[in-house]
Amino acid sequence: MEELKNSIFSDLKIPSESTVKLIDKTLFLEKWEWDYEDFLTFQKQAQLIIQKNRDYKVYIFCNHPHCFTLGRGNERGQEELVDFNKQLIKNLKYKVHTIHRGGGITFHYPGQWIFYPVVAISSTYTLDDHMCLLLKSVTEVLKKSFSLEKAMTAKKLMGIWCDRQKLASIGIGLNRFVTEHGLALNLNYDVDMFEELKKINPCGMNPTTYIALSQLKKDHDQSTLIEKFHREYTLKL
Numbered sequence: 001m002e003e004l005k006n007s008i009f010s011d012l013k014i015p016s017e018s019t020v021k022l023i024d025k026t027l028f029l030e031k032w033e034w035d036y037e038d039f040l041t042f043q044k045q046a047q048l049i050i051q052k053n054r055d056y057k058v059y060i061f062c063n064h065p066h067c068f069t070l071g072r073g074n075e076r077g078q079e080e081l082v083d084f085n086k087q088l089i090k091n092l093k094y095k096v097h098t099i100h101r102g103g104g105i106t107f108h109y110p111g112q113w114i115f116y117p118v119v120a121i122s123s124t125y126t127l128d129d130h131m132c133l134l135l136k137s138v139t140e141v142l143k144k145s146f147s148l149e150k151a152m153t154a155k156k157l158m159g160i161w162c163d164r165q166k167l168a169s170i171g172i173g174l175n176r177f178v179t180e181h182g183l184a185l186n187l188n189y190d191v192d193m194f195e196e197l198k199k200i201n202p203c204g205m206n207p208t209t210y211i212a213l214s215q216l217k218k219d220h221d222q223s224t225l226i227e228k229f230h231r232e233y234t235l236k237l
Contacts, residue, residue, distance in 0.1 A: 008053050012045055026057040028237075030230075033110050034062045036069070036097055043180055046118045050178045054120035059237070060182075061115055061230060064108040066193055068096040068200075071104055071171055091199050093192075101173035101181045104203050107196070111188030111212065113226050115233075121177045131172060134183045135160060137236065138168060145232040146217055158203060160185070165211040169203065186212040187229055188222045 003022050004010055014020055015038065018031035027046075031039075039062065046058040070086075089096050096105070108114070115134065121127055135153035139160055142151040150162045160168035168185040189212040197207035213229075214222050 008049055008056060009058075012049065013042065015042060025055055026059060028059050028061070028234075030061045032063055032226075034064055036064045036067050036095075036108065039064065039116075040097075040099070043116060043118065047175055047178045047180060050118050050120055051176045054122070054178075058118040059115070060118065061113070061234070063110050063112045063114050063226070066094040066107075066109045066190075066196075068092060068094055068105055068107050069101075069171075070096055070098045071101045071106075088200055093196055099173070099181065100175070101171040105200060106169050106171065106184070106202050107193060108184060109190045109193040111186065111190045111193075111214075111222075111226070112184045113187050113229050113233075114182065114184045116182035117179060119179050121174060121179060127172065127174065127179075130179060131170060134170060135168075138183060138185060138233070141229065141233050141236070142167070142213070145229075146213065146220070148213070148216065162211070162216060164209075166205065166209050167211060167213060167216075185229070186210065187225045188212055188214050 001014055001020065004012065004014070004020070007022060009022065009027055014029070015031050015034065018029055021028050043060070046060070050056055050058060117134070119125070119130065121130065139151050139153050142148040142160070148162060151167065152161055154161050158170050159166050168183055170183045171181050173180040194210065197210060201207065202210065214220060214225060220228070
């Protein structure tokens, strides 16, 4: 962590077994299968730094062990997208974390690729700009590097879709005009998680709506799919 010692990130508690690099004013951090609560602690620390240094950014790339996250609910008049009966929580196999973002209940598992950008929102870079950038940049990689020509963004339906099935979910929160949370892309199919989805309606949608890239592109090796997507995406940053 030598390169961080004389930077604004010098007091940031870098998690073990992570990869970190500082390029200009952006800190890139990768950590795979990161405990969700530990991630939340780090995200909060990063936000505090960006709130005081608004021209800097923190880009977090990771995934998590199996869990669910529950947002603040309906904030944009789209009740059908966020409806969730909290009585169902007791039936779920994995922990549910209540977090500060819009939307309903969604899920994480080790077969996902997740991008959490911690950046300042302003009049020249709005929350809508931020969400569109995330959705479009991931969709572009799916189309160009994985030949998924039918992949499309849908901000109102909070994600990336292909043939009426949902590949990625997006949920963003703001704290003092600095972003938190981000986009989770389902790359590898996970039997256990997709079975759990049958007990709920993630983001108010039928659980059969959700799909993983490995189900659409069976010629790709699941053991290297996350690594390949991450390499292709970060090449464009």
